[in-house]
Amino acid sequence: MFDFIYNLMDTLLPFQWLSYTFMKNALLAVLIVTPLFGFLSTMVVNNKMSFFADSLGHGAFTGIALGILFGDLNPMWGATLFSICFAIAITVIKNKGASSTDTIIGVFSSTAIALGLVLMSYSSSLSKFSSYLVGDLLSITSSEIILLIIVFVAVIILWYFIFNKLLITSLNTSLANSRGINTLLIEILFTCTIAVVVTLTVSWVGLLIINSLLVLPGASARNIAKNVRQYNLFSMIIALFSGITGLILSYYLNTVTGATIVLVSSVVFFITLILKKKFIKVLFHVM
Numbered sequence: 001m002f003d004f005i006y007n008l009m010d011t012l013l014p015f016q017w018l019s020y021t022f023m024k025n026a027l028l029a030v031l032i033v034t035p036l037f038g039f040l041s042t043m044v045v046n047n048k049m050s051f052f053a054d055s056l057g058h059g060a061f062t063g064i065a066l067g068i069l070f071g072d073l074n075p076m077w078g079a080t081l082f083s084i085c086f087a088i089a090i091t092v093i094k095n096k097g098a099s100s101t102d103t104i105i106g107v108f109s110s111t112a113i114a115l116g117l118v119l120m121s122y123s124s125s126l127s128k129f130s131s132y133l134v135g136d137l138l139s140i141t142s143s144e145i146i147l148l149i150i151v152f153v154a155v156i157i158l159w160y161f162i163f164n165k166l167l168i169t170s171l172n173t174s175l176a177n178s179r180g181i182n183t184l185l186i187e188i189l190f191t192c193t194i195a196v197v198v199t200l201t202v203s204w205v206g207l208l209i210i211n212s213l214l215v216l217p218g219a220s221a222r223n224i225a226k227n228v229r230q231y232n233l234f235s236m237i238i239a240l241f242s243g244i245t246g247l248i249l250s251y252y253l254n255t256v257t258g259a260t261i262v263l264v265s266s267v268v269f270f271i272t273l274i275l276k277k278k279f280i281k282v283l284f285h286v287m
Contacts (some may be wrong), residue, residue: 135206
């Protein structure tokens with residue numbers, strides 16, 4: 001299957017940077033992952049969950065540490081399982097209303113990073129973890145791309161069933177409850193989805209910047225979108241543009257791919273912010 005895809009890419013995209021198999025795999029990964037980050041980003045920004053998304057990286061840190069500590073367990077599966085538990089715990093405690101959301105997330109986040117460091121130092125495996133900090137998108141394999149496709153399809157199907165309920169919940173929890181929506185279940189499904197996507201892509205993007213890909217596309221789209229449809233569409237387009245542009249630039253500049261993608265996405269954000277301010281000034285002048 002991949003031989004056919006590679007030949008098709010050579011025919012349709014006869015560029016020098018795509019002459020290598022690892023670049024073809026990286027491009028396929030970008031085409032799958034960035035739209036996923038794009039439409040998840042809109043809900044992350046809407047629900048003011050950027051701090052939560054960042055804390056999931058810390059949870060993944062501890063999960064990877066547990067996987068390395070136990071040796072036989074794949075670090076990424078350990079990270080995924082721990083991040084799901086981490087996300088559920090934060091969501092349930094947050095809904096209890098015992099403390100403010102940022103306090104709960106801060107406590108969980110700092111605890112996770114501290115526990116991860118202790119486990120890493122105990123197992124003397126800090127050097128094994130360094131690659132997860134910055135990530136390496138160019139190391140992705142064809143089997144991992146298949147896994148990404150499965151995750152992408154699963155998330156799209158889940159999104160089809162929960163999007164409207166999640167949108168209502170994010171706008172007004174009381175209204176959602178009055179309509180018989182199980183807001184806690186919807187929030188858990190959403191946070192677990194983010195947890196899975198973050199942990200499965202963290203080794204290619206990097207723990208230090210994974211949060212940026214969940215925030216910047218949605219934040220940029222929010223600056224210029226006029227309705228929900230535009231908001232989601234622009235977010236996915238911005239994420240896809242940033243991913244492809246960042247990949248190409250990282251090849252020619254010989255820089256870290258994940259960080260380069262984030263920088264491109266940051267530039268797009270500031271451009272949309274300027275456009276938004278100009279739009280507001282024009283509107284104010286007319287009024």
